[in-house]
Amino acid sequence: MTIDAYVESHRGRFLEELLELIRVPSISTLPEHKADVDRAAAMTADRLREAGLENVEIVPTQRHPLVYADWLHAPGKPTVLCYGHYDVQPADPLHLWTTPPFEPAIRDGNIYARGACDDKGQFYMHVKALETLFAVHGSLPVNVKVLIEGEEEVGGESIARYVPENKEKLRADVALVSDTALYADGLPTLCVGLRGLIYLEVSAKGPSRDLHSGLYGGAAPNAVFGLAQLLAKAKDDEGRILIPGVLDDVEEPADEEIASWKRLPFDESRFLADEVGSSRLTGEPDRMVLERVWSRPTFEVHGIGGGFTGAGSKTVIPAEALAKVSFRLVPRQDPEKVVAAFRAWVAANTPPGIEASVRVLSAGPGLVVKPEHPAIESAAAAFEETMGKPTVFIRSGGSIPIVGDFARHLGIPTVMMGLGLPDDRLHSPDEKFKLENFHTGIRTIARFLLRYGGSA
């Protein structure tokens, strides 16, 4: 029997198993769902055991358990570390769902439910691909370790501790993460770059208390205005970062990568109108939009607060103000160097009378995976085989912390092979996952492992 035939003949059961897992409202951020989170972990462990994995383990943590499993009987073959998460986002606002979020409904070839795509439907492709390989070949073509977490939607603290503490146990040649999307429906896509993230708080102090602006206005420094003045100097009107040192080490993508981005079906006017919804785009005018969001660093202000913003008029000179800001980093930028450059810039540019301080909440580098890596080549070929088109290589402007952790602590690249679609509404009402992509994903992952193990 072939992989395709096995998947085809078990479509119904595969789907039923997934729907059973989706029905567990494993909302990791809500304490009242703690039992559901534990139930989802137990169910995940059971399904891994039934698929043929060994050493299945529910690893307790300070919050939600990890599920570990492996199969290590392919001597001389590479080892693949499969990652996913069984926890989901809250479902509110409930009234915007067409059908209840934890009663999955099939409409128009999609599964509608919270977690359908993010990430139950996607990591379950791994489980069923492994079952399929066991069923068809009696064994796996590579060694496999599986690590599924329950805290991805709440920051992933436990796995971030577990990985560096279990380097030997998790040792592998490559990781496989299915938590991304195809660039467009029907277009086989591998994500080979992520931006890093430095998240900071900048606070400003002016007078020792809020002052009456009539009595002191004109002579007393204003913390809100001072913070606005400081932040405004970070970029020019077009969006070029002006902070000395931040752009020093930025790696330009290879010419061929840029050329491939130009071939993608990107429609700037649709992006502006349907996704961004402002009067025009901003950013470095000499860079195309996909460069700006994939391969260029950014500086953003995520929020600002200070002084009086209630109804009516209050004439205070605010004593304090706070902003949340971040840098997105691209390959070769050193987060520590960028933080140091930012601190120096803040010190040099804070207006007179204002004291500004910087607090680092997190800092992780950007990363790229070389398309010539054997795992990437195998994944691209598997994709082309199942979807009938050449694989495109894209980046994401966002960050996937676990990919950074695997790189940093285990020294391995990650194959980001996600079968989501750009309009799957992750974290929003009517989240969906295309049913065909679920089955295509199972077939593609099985083929990827075969090719990577040298058996196809």
Added chain:
Amino acid sequence: MTIDAYVESHRGRFLEELLELIRVPSISTLPEHKADVDRAAAMTADRLREAGLENVEIVPTQRHPLVYADWLHAPGKPTVLCYGHYDVQPADPLHLWTTPPFEPAIRDGNIYARGACDDKGQFYMHVKALETLFAVHGSLPVNVKVLIEGEEEVGGESIARYVPENKEKLRADVALVSDTALYADGLPTLCVGLRGLIYLEVSAKGPSRDLHSGLYGGAAPNAVFGLAQLLAKAKDDEGRILIPGVLDDVEEPADEEIASWKRLPFDESRFLADEVGSSRLTGEPDRMVLERVWSRPTFEVHGIGGGFTGAGSKTVIPAEALAKVSFRLVPRQDPEKVVAAFRAWVAANTPPGIEASVRVLSAGPGLVVKPEHPAIESAAAAFEETMGKPTVFIRSGGSIPIVGDFARHLGIPTVMMGLGLPDDRLHSPDEKFKLENFHTGIRTIARFLLRYGGSA
């Protein structure tokens, strides 16, 4: 009997009457104190009647009543409109009071209580000065109208409607307001200038919804950053306003007024350390501090909000942001012209991709009273007589809306003769009023009216 002898011989009763009024917690902003507010109005009316005023009237309004009274039997003499307010601020935080806010205590020669100075103690000087004049002279040296409101601490909407609707009834030659402070203890002080105020909201819109900063950062406009960029252009680092047109009509104070300010006991290092409490002052470096806060326009940001400012990290590109801003205006600046200049500047300076809009919440001009006005000359001479020093003429950087209303609707200047002290802690715990100033104020106001009526 002289004025001084009458005041001296009735000190005890004057104080007891004031304390009785202070004990009424007439907090205008708290609905549960509505009955207290009404009781304070009735008590004020009774005391005016007992002092010898006629046509005493409690004028109902949409919120808290006005108290009106008059005595108009001095034909050929000028008419003085006495203003005050019987309502007070809330007293919280209660635990910071040394003695309960509505149980007035005498310590170190001060009355400690909410409303002791602002404004019960001060307007009650008017009432007792009138009683004294009736007692000593059998009549008043001028015609007098009295108007006491109960909404000063909540915006004064009712009196702002009442004044323009009762121009004939309120017709007078000058108003007398005792709601300001001496420049320093023992220094007779008249306030002859107030800055005006334009209060505005500036809102900014960027993308149509909050966007993920990883996926869109670098290409999507950011409402918070755009608003910060816009506002930052309003002033240079020193505090000079850069908005074209705003400074066009600014009137410089006369050389002699500047010279007199230089003679005031102003201590810049004390002002910085004890009042402002920042590392240094800001503002136009070529102007002395009293100019900056009294005779120069300002632009201030009172508050700003937008995006995420909670605990932790959220990587949004905010869709919206809002700031509350104001201009303080000095004489000759036309509020409408400044608003128009600001709107034009916002339109010209809003960064690409951002839509900014301006909403005017209020707009009132600055004003000055000429020291040569006969009422000001009489007030200054009266002060010199009771306090034994030449009167200093100062301005206030703040606004007293009723003074603007009297100028606009009745066409009259106001004598701002306040006996408070700079450290009286208005609106704060342990508000106080110096007992000696209460009696000095009564004597000074009586003398002022005598002089202004040509009888002294």
